[in-house]
Amino acid sequence: MTRLADIKKRLMADPEFEREYAAADAEFVVIEALVRARTAADPSQAELAQRIGTGPDSGRLQAERK
Numbered sequence: 001m002t003r004l005a006d007i008k009k010r011l012m013a014d015p016e017f018e019r020e021y022a023a024a025d026a027e028f029v030v031i032e033a034l035v036r037a038r039t040a041a042d043p044s045q046a047e048l049a050q051r052i053g054t055g056p057d058s059g060r061l062q063a064e065r066k
Helices: 004-012 015-041 045-052 058-065
Strands: none
Touching: 004 015
16 A cells, blocks of 8 residues: 555655645645634634624635635
């Protein structure tokens, strides 16, 4: 069976893949930090919507990103 690490190593040999992987990794780091901060603050959906200046549909938007 091929291991994930082996597949990643093979794909990372392609410079374009490596650039895209790095860009996606940076995006995931930011998303993870936002999720952790929100979890620590524990706001309700209404409080979160008010803080970020959106309507109460912010929960729906989050669900669509999952």
